[in-house]
Amino acid sequence: MKMTQLGSDGPQISQFGIGAMSFAGLYGDATVEESHAVLDACRYAGVTHIDTANVYGNGRSEELIGRWFGANPGVRDEVVLATKAGITRDPERRFNNDPDHLEMSLDESLERLGVDHVDIFYVHRYDRTHSPEDVGGTLKRLIDKGKTRAVGFSEIAPSTLRRAATECPIAAVQSEYSLSTRAPELGLIQTCAERGTTLVAFSPVGRAFLTDAPFSYERAQSMAFTKSNPRFVEPNYGANIAATDRFRSLAADMGEPAAALAIAWLIAQGDHVLPIPGTKNTNHLAELLRGTELNLSKEDRQRIDEVLPVGWAHGDRYTQSQWEGPERYC
Template identity: 75%
Template sequence: MKMTRLGANGPAVSQFGIGAMSFSGTYGDASIEQSHAVLDLCREAGVTHIDTANLYGKGRSEEIIGQWLADRPGAADEIVLATKAGNTGDPERRFNNDPDYLETCIDDSLRRLGVDCVDLFYIHRYDPTHRIEDVAGTLRRLVDKGKAKAVGLSEIAPSTLRRAHSECPIAAVQSEYSLATRAPELGLVQSCAELGATLVAFSPVGRSFLTDAPFTPEQVATYTFTKSNPRFTEPNYSTNIAITDRFRALAADMGEPAAAVAIAWVISRGDHVLPIPGTKNVDHLRELLRGTELQLSQDDVARIDAILPVGWAHGDRYSYAQWAGPERYC
């Protein structure tokens, strides 16, 4: 397993992590047994980064991870553990970066996870009623109190990252980044590299489009996120399937699972780029892990770019409602 660092001076971490949103049932039900099997395989494969959030299943994802850690003595010492807060899920106030609120959130997360501190604590969504410098100051105080070893931001603009970093070192920025979503290349990838922050790429296989088993129309209609997402509604869905069929054919020609090629592409974007796919299926996890073993040649990348050029995806990555919170910067 290739290793990188979490932040400029942070701990060594596998350049592949597991995103634990799938444990909360976001894309179909996930049992504790399924989730623990995924974590066991990650541990066996040398994956040392687990990413979760208090929003995922209203704490269920954290509880599942906490039980897994409790049942496996020594596992906590091997893991670089991240969680997030600030995205409330409350329609009355969806985003909250108040100092007292964030501290209450991290205290609750620590209890559910069964640890004294987390390695990384993110602002899940920036609340613009606060100056980002003040939010960074809140994060710095949580580090000073020993509740987190490092801090990060999610779905923010490069300019916001720079302002926050001037107040408190930002170890990581989480953003959607894949062959289907390449906006981070317009400043965020570069800013993270310059400041020594790790770019943690969620949805690196395009929410299934870049796999050999993309969501079916029946699944799309069932999942809360996809049934209203522009890329999964017609006619965009059928068009995106047809385009990515060519990617699946290319991966098959390479003798690799499509998901593996998609993960390898993300890792190839820079030593500071760390994909965190999510799954509740160990067979799919093996395909994702295969991507950490691939070394794409320049010819491979050129062939991929010819099939999936920048901007190929039909439909915005979020609906109007889903865009509430993430910062657009280009």
């Protein structure tokens, strides 16, 4: 397993993590047995990073991980554990970065996880009623209280990262980043590298488009998120399947699963880039893990760029309502 450093002065961490939204979240719930089988397989493969959030299944994802810790004494000390808060169920205030709210949310997460601290605590969505400096100060106090060892943000602009970092070291920033979503290359990946911040890439296989088994149109229409997402509605869906068919053909020519090639491409973008795919299926996990074993040559990357050039995807990555919260910066 390839290893990297978390942030500028954090621990060594596998350059591949498991995103636990797949256990409970946008794409349905996993059973206890399914989620624990994935976690067991990750442990066996040397994956040392688990990423979850309080909103994934309204705490169910955290509870499943907590039960896994309970069933495997000592495993907590082997992993870098991350969770997030800041998204609410209040329609009047969807995002809340108030100091008391973030600390209360973290306390509740710790209880569900059955631990006394996490290794990374993220602000899941930046609340613009606070300045980045104020939120950075709040996060610093949570570190000082011993409730988290490091902190991060999700879906923020490079300018917000720089401002928050004046009050607290920001170990990691999460952003959607893949061959289908290249926006982080317009400033975020560079700012993270300059500041020694790890860029944690979620949805690294393009919400299944970059796999050998992309969601069928019927399945996409059965899930709340993809049902209205611009990339999964026609005519965009059909165009995106046609575009990624070229990628699947390339992967087959190279003798690799498409998902492995997508993961390998991300890891090749820099030692500070850490993909966190999610899955309920150990067979799919094996395809994803295969990407950590590949070393793409310059020629390999050129072939990938030829079949999926920058800007190939049809449709925005979010609807207007889904864009509420994430920061646009280009």
